[in-house]
Amino acid sequence: MTALKAEQQNDGARPPRTVEVIVNTKPVEVPEREVTGLEIKQAAIAQGVDIQLTFQLSVHHGGKYHVIGDTDTVRVHRHEDFLCVDKDDNS
Template sequence: MTEHTTTINPDTRAVKPTVITVNDTAVTVPDNRVTGLQIKEAAIAAGVPIATAFVLFEITKKGRKLVRDDDAVKVNKNSVFEAITDDVNS
């Protein structure tokens, strides 16, 4: 009898593309766990007129929360973000 061993990688999970809102525009991100930079890149690809240098905020019931490029964020269809220029002189 031949014995088969299956190893399950605990980091393997289903990827769930998710539609969120960035600057009042529907944006599809590649998963329901993304970084701030991934959110900005997806928004740019969706035609939102921002740049990766913009500052990103998550809009919650408690107010605005800063999301840095390397911050991991769990998102869902109700997630709303605002990206604004970092130019204090404008």
């Protein structure tokens, strides 16, 4: 038995669960299934996605993108597609 397994059995805690989503075509691991828009952006920035916290986050659902606010909580799914762009981007 490894030290890690023994520690997990002793404290009863499960290892942290992550979910891989896609932000601006880049894979991003988020720490939980339910996260806020801000947490998704923070995770993306920490993992090298070229965005800023002030950018607008949207999720691709039903053939359209739906805006997610910083305080909105969303339940994420593996490989779910997010777009994060500057609010002033008119392209």
